[in-house]
Amino acid sequence: MKVVKLGLCGLGTVGSGVVNIFERNADLIRRRTGKRVVINHIGARSDSTQCDVANIKLSRDIFAVANDDDVDILIELIGGTTVAKDLVEAALKNGKHVVTANKALIAEHGDHLFKLAEECEVVLRYEAAVAGGIPIIKTLTEGLSANEIHSIVGIINGTGNFILSAMTNEGKTFESALAEAQRLGYAEADPTFDVEGIDAAHKLQILASLGFDKPFEFGSVSTEGISKITPADIEYAKELGYRIKHLGIARRRHHGFELRVHPALVPVKHSLANVDDALNAVFLYGDAVGGVLSVGAGAGSEPTASAVIADVVDIVKAGEAARVIRPKQTKGKVLPLEDAESSYYIRFKAIDKAGVMAAITSAFSNHGISLEAISQKEKQSAEDDQVTVVLLTHGVREWLFNQALIDLKALDGVVGDIAMIRVETRF
Amino acid sequence: MKVVKLGLCGLGTVGSGVVNIFERNADLIRRRTGKRVVINHIGARSDSTQCDVANIKLSRDIFAVANDDDVDILIELIGGTTVAKDLVEAALKNGKHVVTANKALIAEHGDHLFKLAEECEVVLRYEAAVAGGIPIIKTLTEGLSANEIHSIVGIINGTGNFILSAMTNEGKTFESALAEAQRLGYAEADPTFDVEGIDAAHKLQILASLGFDKPFEFGSVSTEGISKITPADIEYAKELGYRIKHLGIARRRHHGFELRVHPALVPVKHSLANVDDALNAVFLYGDAVGGVLSVGAGAGSEPTASAVIADVVDIVKAGEAARVIRPKQTKGKVLPLEDAESSYYIRFKAIDKAGVMAAITSAFSNHGISLEAISQKEKQSAEDDQVTVVLLTHGVREWLFNQALIDLKALDGVVGDIAMIRVETRF
Missing domain, CATH: 3.30.70.260 (ACT domain)
Incomplete structure (x- = not known):
């Protein structure tokens, strides 16, 4: 049986999840791919206490993984857009397929990296970059491949949703809900990326580019966060029959596209209104299928690792046919x-x-x-x-x-x- | 550019949807597959008023399509388990990939047909057989491929859900809700298959076989319908904080599997409780990802055709790599x-x-x-x-x-x- 060798760069929360799932579910992954898939080389600055990597080759220099001939697929989980970009470029140029969970990297440099991957005849996949464990990129690009996508509306930042849910269901203020999110590890010490909508804007840009088949430029999403929402707004919205949610909205219009991230009142009867806590949810509207809603964990160790491994499995099964179609070169016009x-x-x-x-x-x-x-x-x-x-x-x-x-x-x-x-x- | 030729057997509601989508979205399907995909030959007993097939070769004998050398992929939409089985067998043996929406055929003869497809080195796909436009088979087998699936709980019969929703939201009796469903075309003149849970049992069997990697035998799902639910039950359930839904439930247990279809009280706070009308919804629980819920149209012309075409696109892109892994040969033990x-x-x-x-x-x-x-x-x-x-x-x-x-x-x-x-x- 052929062995497929993985290189894993980054051994934080998600990296540990990848190691643990490969350990626990090795048999079923072998059965689903028809091959033995093993983590062969890990690149990480420090060890992890969340998983056991005793039998795996470990390098402190992550580029050693990208240059390892005994690595077929490189998993990039180091985050950021500088070293991560160099790492992914190096891996692609060395003929390795790459799987990443890095939304900022894809949002900022996706177009360049997708082209490079094509030139190098390898595949770059990034399911885990949007909505964690929900296979939303697969649903959008494969499950709804018969459809012209009309709109994408989602709760795509779990931290923000956790905060708004705590404000709605427990009557907390923004500040105390944020503090609780930080205590539980849902929010960073500097929560700007999450609460000001930047993270959601990255993800929406990725989804919109795929859904509308246009490489929208980084920064083209109008972005507003949730830090100004008050308990009074939450309460008044309730009285009017709404919940306040932080939404990413991408909509096809006749003469261009709406791309926006902002808080919004959602009718309490709509499914999105009732997606609470750190869950993510994405509602896709296609011309043939109508609306399809997907709900699940948007972050966390194993949910995100689940998406990373799904990409690996697809690449192992289909090779270059697992490529996500790169958006067309004609830029989409973003409406003000x-x-x-x-x-x-x-x-x-x-x-x-x-x-x-x-x-x-x-x-x-x-x-x-x-x-x-x-x-x-x-x-x-x-x-x-x-x-x-x-x-x-x-x-x-x-x-x-x-x-x-x-x-x-x-x-x-x-x-x-x-x-x-x-x-x-x-x- | 290579041309991929489709043969379409059956020109009813779903078949017409397939023709219409291929007509309307030809460009985007070409772009997503990298090939020109055309319907080359239609087999149907009678013409359709719902789509224009003036430029397509038409045979009254569907087997002419299965025997046509100018057909690469055959789409089976005639329904039933006798002629349809012969047709699919003939197509597979002639080296054609097959896409079907026929849940009864897959539930009754899937194991045999999957084997035959493997022997013939072609692919048999059936996304549209379960939950219409929702890409649930893709989510289960590809999106969650890293996971051991623990449970599958779904509203997988739109007719039944429409009836229960009308009873819940409009206070109708079962009989008047059924009559309305029939008037709107959601229910057949003989509604037994839908209201007694047989259709849902077919679908649950298919999902459970895939999710648990066991070829469960046809008839192994304990099945109970909704015809005995009264308005009083709906009302008392509401008072207790529940909604009555018709669920398909498949659950992994230590010593076997639960497979059952029956009405159930669902807590009103759970997402499934609020999936109304003819919508379908499936909640999958995987050991890594946790719960993932998918909601969408479970039937109808274009939603179902959307799933059919997604299968076609996957086959065109990946060929044999698009094969859905056939469940293992060790039968699953179904618990009483x-x-x-x-x-x-x-x-x-x-x-x-x-x-x-x-x-x-x-x-x-x-x-x-x-x-x-x-x-x-x-x-x-x-x-x-x-x-x-x-x-x-x-x-x-x-x-x-x-x-x-x-x-x-x-x-x-x-x-x-x-x-x-x-x-x-x-x-």
Whole structure:
């Protein structure tokens, strides 16, 4: 029986998961590939206490793995976009297939690396880069291969979803929910990448490039995080029949594509509204199949390793036929956020006196924007001369909504900042 | 560019969908396969008004397609297990790959046909046979290939789910919900296959064979339909925090496998509880990835055709590497239903007099079964000497529960039949 030799670079959480699964499920992986697949060489700066690598060759220099003739497939799990890029390039040039879980690398340098892989007649796969254990890249590129993809809407950052779930279900503030996420290891010490939507933007860019067959440029996703969401917003959204979720949204339109990551009110009846904790979920809409929703663990040692090994198995079985089709060379036109249509939730303080509410509603009706709901919340005390106003518009283009917002801000009776959250009802 | 030639047998709902998608999405299918894929020959007893086949060779004898040297891949959509079996055999023997949506054929004759395909060095694929447009066979066999599958729990009959949803959300009776399903084309004139669980049992058998790598025998799934579910059960389940769903459940246990299809109370917080209408959903649990849920259209023209074409695309891209691994030859041991553990919902009439409720609870406590809930419903009229009792047990083995049921039935105070529905809380 032919032996397929793996090189594994990076022995952190996911790397340890890969080692452990190969140890535990060796027989079934052999049966599913028809070959013996072994980890032959590990490159890691330090040892791991999470797995046993006693019988595997270990190098401190990860490039020793990329240069090892006894490695057929290199698994890149070191993260980052500098050394990781050099490593993947070296492996591809040495004729090795590469499997990576590195979303930043693929989002920033995917196009270059996919071309290099083709030139070198090897395969570069990256299922684990998006939505952890959910086989979403497989579903998108293979399962729905008969479809023109119309939209991709997902909860693709587990940390953010954990925080919003804790705010929704346990009444926590953003800060205390974040602290809990950090304590449980869901969030980094510096949580910027997760809570400001950068991680989700990387993933959305990857999915959109595949789904729409366009190599969208790095940085083309409009990105907004969840750090400004307050417990009051969560509560008011509930009253209106919604949950607040952090969504990545990619949508095909006639003259271009929407690519955006931001918090959104989702109708409580929609499946995405009820995907809680650190779970990820992606809703794909194809012209033939309609909507397909996939839900599962978006991160974690073995869920992510599960996706890494699925890529390895596909490469072992199919070789070059396991290549993910590289997006076309014609760049996709990304529409400005102002061009998108949605409903809007806003919350602000207003002076509690006659005529103010009328002026507020006029700020919208003057632009032809109708309101689905408007409510004045109870004052914190009887002496308070300000009330909180919560308002939900009907569907409107964002540029038009923004004009109403300018008028609203200019009103005498409106005080301070206006919090705005988009409402997603089309999937 | 190489041309891959398809033969299509059967031009009903799904066949028309295949023709229409190939017409509409020809360019993207060409791009995703790197080849031109054309429908070269159609075998159908009659014409279709749902698609345009004016430029395609048409035979009334479907075997003309299986014998056509100008066909590389045959798509079998005629249904049934007699002529369809002969047709698939003929195609395989003629060196053609075969794609089918025929769950009954795969459930009854899969093992034989998979062997024949291997002998003939061609591929037999059947993604569309289970859960329509959801790429569940791909997810199970490829996406989760690193995993030992522990359980498969799914809503895999859209007709049944439509009926239960209409009963739950619109308060319909089984009969009127069925009539509506028939009017909308979701249910056949003779609905037995769907409402008695036979269709779901076929699909569960296919998934379990793949997931557990055992060729389970046709007929090895314990099967119970939904025709006995009453509006009262739906309502009482709601009060207890559950929805009634028709589930297919396959579970790996230490000494064998559970394979069962039956109605079940599902906690309203679980995603499966909220999958409504004609949608299908499958929850897979793998040892590495944890739970992965997939939801989508389980039937219909283009959703099913989407799965058929995905199989075609995979075969065009990978040839023999697109083969779904055939389950091992050692048969799986199917555990008797009595061996399974779950909680139970029961509903029955009891005489409204002192001591009866005490006797009822004793019937369970005598067997060490504790009750999670017991409630006596309002009488229909003051003169009524009987009350409806609804009861929910804690988890218990079914053989033990059955003993309590015998004792319960023997009580003087218990009148008539006892309705029982299993409660699923483990996924």
